[in-house]
Amino acid sequence: xxxxxxxxxxxxxxxxxxxxxxxxxxxxxxxxxxxxxxxxxxxxxxxxxxxxxxxxxxxxxxxxxxxxxxxxxxxxxxxxxxxxxxxxxxxxxxxxxxxxxxxxxxxxxxxxxxxxxxxxxxxxxxxxxxxxxxxxxxxxxxxxxxxxxxxxxxxxxxxxxxxxxxxxxxxxxxxxxxxxxxxxxxxxxxxxxxxxxxxxxxxxxxxxxxxxxxxxxxxxxxxxxxxxxxxxxxxxxxxxxxxxxxxxxxxxxxxxxxxxxxxxxxxxxxxxxxxxxxxxxxxxxxxxxxxxxxxxxxxxxxxxxxxxxxxxxxxxxxxxxxxxxxxxxxxxxxxxxxxxxxxxxxxxxxxxxxxxxxxxxxxxxxxxxxxxxxxxxxxxxxxxxxxxxxxxxxxxxxxxxxxxxxxxxxxxxxxxxxxxxxxxxxxxxxxxxxxxxxxxxxxxxxxxxxxxxxxxxxxxxxxxxxxxxxxxxxxxxxxxxx
Amino acid sequence: xxxxxxxxxxxxxxxxxxxxxxxxxxxxxxxxxxxxxxxxxxxxxxxxxxxxxxxxxxxxxxxxxxxxxxxxxxxxxxxxxxxxxxxxxxxxxx
Numbered sequence: 083x084x085x086x087x088x089x090x091x092x093x094x095x096x097x098x099x100x101x102x103x104x105x106x107x108x109x110x111x112x113x114x115x116x117x118x119x120x121x122x123x124x125x126x127x128x129x130x131x132x133x134x135x136x137x138x139x140x141x142x143x144x145x146x147x148x149x150x151x152x153x154x155x156x157x158x159x160x161x162x163x164x165x166x167x168x169x170x171x172x173x174x175x176x177x178x179x180x181x182x183x184x185x186x187x188x189x190x191x192x193x194x195x196x197x198x199x200x201x202x203x204x205x206x207x208x209x210x211x212x213x214x215x216x217x218x219x220x221x222x223x224x225x226x227x228x229x230x231x232x233x234x235x236x237x238x239x240x241x242x243x244x245x246x247x248x249x250x251x252x253x254x255x256x257x258x259x260x261x262x263x264x265x266x267x268x269x270x271x272x273x274x275x276x277x278x279x280x281x282x283x284x285x286x287x288x289x290x291x292x293x294x295x296x297x298x299x300x301x302x303x304x305x306x307x308x309x310x311x312x313x314x315x316x317x318x319x320x321x322x323x324x325x326x327x328x329x330x331x332x333x334x335x336x337x338x339x340x341x342x343x344x345x346x347x348x349x350x351x352x353x354x355x356x357x358x359x360x361x362x363x364x365x366x367x368x369x370x371x372x373x374x375x376x377x378x379x380x381x382x383x384x385x386x387x388x389x390x391x392x393x394x395x396x397x398x399x400x401x402x403x404x405x406x407x408x409x410x411x412x413x414x415x416x417x418x419x420x421x422x423x424x425x426x427x428x429x430x431x432x433x434x435x436x437x438x439x440x441x442x443x444x445x446x447x448x449x450x451x452x453x454x455x456x457x458x459x460x461x462x463x464x465x466x467x468x469x470x471x472x473x474x475x476x477x478x479x480x481x482x483x484x485x486x487x488x489x490x491x492x493x494x495x496x497x498x499x500x501x502x503x504x505x506x507x508x509x510x511x512x513x514x515x516x517x518x519x520x521x522x523x524x525x526x527x528x529x530x531x532x533x534x535x536x537x538x539x540x541x542x543x544x545x546x547x548x549x550x551x552x553x554x555x556x557x558x559x560x561x562x563x564x
Numbered sequence: 565x566x567x568x569x570x571x572x573x574x575x576x577x578x579x580x581x582x583x584x585x586x587x588x589x590x591x592x593x594x595x596x597x598x599x600x601x602x603x604x605x606x607x608x609x610x611x612x613x614x615x616x617x618x619x620x621x622x623x624x625x626x627x628x629x630x631x632x633x634x635x636x637x638x639x640x641x642x643x644x645x646x647x648x649x650x651x652x653x654x655x656x657x658x
Contacts, residue, residue, distance in 0.1 A: 123627065125647070130626055136647055138595025142575040172627075205628045217608035217621025218567065224625035227644075232600040233572040259572040321567050345567035472629065475615035505630035510623075541630060543640055 089194075093119040093166075095417050096182055096195030098173055098359065101129020102403045103395025104201030105156045106410025107417070108165040110436075111199075114418035114429055118165035119193055121184060123172040123540070127160060128153045129203055130223060131403040133231045141233075156407070174538035174547075176359060180390065185542045189549050197417045199384075199392040200360065201410060204353040204374065204400065205509050208244075209460040210470050210478075213315030214349070218323050222248045222350030226255070235261035237345025241325055243267035243312050244350040246454035247292060252348055254295035257302050264344050266299065267310035267327050269351070269460075270453055281449035284442045288404065311460065313339065315347055323347055334459035352454030354513055356397045361535025363388050369528045372455050373399030373448070375513060376532045383416035383433075384409060392417055400454065402447030408440035461517035470518065471511040473504020478518055485522040491531035492516050505541050508533050569603035581650035592648050599625060599632045599643035602654070610634065610643070610656050633657060 095111045097104045100122035108120045120127075126134045132153025135141070160167060171186040180198040184191045206223040208214060220228075220236055222244050228234045229252070239262045242253045253263045282289050299306065310327045313336060318324035322343050328336035353374055357367060360378035366387040367376050377399045378386045384394050392413045395406035412433055419429040464470065466479040476499050484498040492515055495501055501515050502508030508515070512533060520530035571578075571593075578593035585602065592601030599622045602610065609619040610632050622632040625644045632643040635655040643654070 123645070136595035136597075138579055138647075139593065140577045142577065145575040205626070206624060215613070215618060215620055217610070217619050220622060221624050224623060227625045228569070228600060228603075232596050233576045234596075234600055234604065235570040235572075236603065237567045238570050259570065260574075261570050469613070469616070472613075472620070472623070472631065475613050475618075505633070506628060509628050540627070546639070 091193045093117045093193060093195040094421050094423060095119070095197045095199060095414070096121065096180065096193060097165075097199045097201055097414075098176075098182075099129065099201035099203055099395070099397075100124070100127035100160070100167065100169070101131060101201060101203055101395060101406065102152075102156060103203075103397075103406035103410040104129070104199070105160045106407040107199045107201060107392075107394055107414035108410075109159050109163040110411045110414030110432070111418045112163040112165040112414075114415060114424035116418045116421060116423045118163075119168065119195060120160070120165050121168045121171050121173055121182070121193075123170070125170050127157050127167065127169065130227065132156065133227060135231055135233070139233065152403075172540050172542060174540055174542045176362065176539070178363065178388075185546055190547055197390045197392065197421060199394060199410070199413050199417060200397060201395045201406070202356045202359055202397045204355050204396040206350045207352045207354045207454075207456065207513050208349060208510070209351045209456075210464050210468050210511075210514050211312050211314055212465055212468050213323075215469055215472055216315055216317065216323065218345065219315055219347045219349065222246075222252055222348050223353070225252050225348040229255040229259060233259060235259045235346075236348060238262060239264045239322075239343070239345045241265050241267070241323075241342050241344040241347045242349075243310070243325075243327070243347065244352075245269040246350070246352055247450050248350060250292060250295035250299060253304055254298040257298060257304070263299070263302065263304045265305045265307055265327075265342050267307045267312065269309065269311055269330070269457065271309040274453055278449040278453050281445040284445040285404065288446050307340075310340075311336065311463075312347070312349060318343055321345075330459070336463075351460065352451075352456065353396060353400050355399060356509075357532070358507075358535060358539045360386060360388075360391070360393060361532065362537060362539060363391055364535070365391060365393075367532060369526075370399060371527070372452055373401075374451060374454070375456065384413040385416070400447065400451035401444050402450055404443035405440060405447040408436050408443055411436045412440060456513065456517070458517070458521075461514060462521065464514065464518070470514045471499075471501040471504065473506050473510070474500040476501035476511070481515055481518045482522050485519055489519070490523065490525075491529065492519055492533055493531060495519055496533065502533060507536075507541065567608075568606035569600060571604055581648060583648060583650065583652040583654060585654050586656060594649065595647050597625070597644050598634065598636060598641075598646045598648050598652070598654055601648045602643060607656070612658060
């Protein structure tokens, strides 16, 4: 057997995801002396928050990137750290031990690591409404990607709707790109933002950035509609969208309707921690709506209930990019120390320092998370014939029919209706489906359950995984004598 | 259905490339995602829903929703995660 120390596919610590949490973990673990591997499916590090412009698109001198300078700084720190970076690889399977299988441009790749730090981030929550499947309707986070990594807007006239800090960021960014923002419909009202304020003050720098976006929107005289929700989107004249909004009253009921025409609707209702990996490895999860939904249980060093598996960043509960970076740094140090790498006392001292920075950043992130927390009345308002599952076209009525027929939790609903069985693997419909299952039974989200984790972690073409496999290559043992 | 995406004109340098879209010669810019290039061409309907037949388009742009799946150079790829290159063959999947 080969010496494990010289095997290029073996690592002390593997980090999945190269957003701020993953990069933070990789640089500190490598600093401690661990052999570290970082894998990301994107061509560049930064995750969604620090997405860079692709190769081939450049800005004129002096033009500021929409991506914060922090992304470039973290990229440089990773490069200098000695951690091995593998981009453009989509991890589709992780089994205990940890065996990691991915698919890259050159085909399948495999690695082994004693410890695994998951930094796989989130995806967007969009609560279904009639017309949410129309072309021209896209996520708020999707719009940030279009802005940051493509310098594009999804249309000339864009309506921005939903909740959370992305509203102001998207509205300000679209204005810079040259699109007209025809309105910002915010689910939250002044009272919600006032509640978030005390914890936001812990990070005046982030507060100032947000205030800058709001000032840019105000300067462009963009109509700001507090406590407004999208009731429906319909195809309008001349290929535009007709979007109907209403102010949500204190009782949760919509008031008089208001119609806005737009070329595109950018809409998002917060972020959902991605639990694919922790569910696949059967870690314990808790229902924490104020942190975004279901999240894997972690201790103060970000260890999950699975030995050797750590979880950092928004995938472990929404707390934002600044907190993700510090969480990653704590976990990287802790994982190295647990592996017996480096000086335990020095590592412990550094962990204490990182924790202090983490506390301030987490306060801000959690205030944002609370603003984006799922709202029950939105789910209650989904009409019966609205598709909840985009992949398989499963409506609310069909999900409720399955519950009426005896399904008590989401996995049964999936088997009976195909809701969540399509290529997005339930990432787009999961939250709404579970809310509907819970509401129909008068049960809690804990009783409604969560989808069993299954491979592949992300869809991959089977032909690519098989590579140039040939049936003739299968060794066939001699049949046993009769 | 729906209007074209808007490219920021000033201050951004892009290199034009031509590629084939459903058999026709079209153009976009090197490195931008195929999904963004199609959006900028005004092709926002990328498929039709299996049961209802309704038009669908790019939605998450981060490789999650699978709404922008296209056949690119003969293989099914997420258009939002595929950088555009000169001479690419892109086909929408109906």
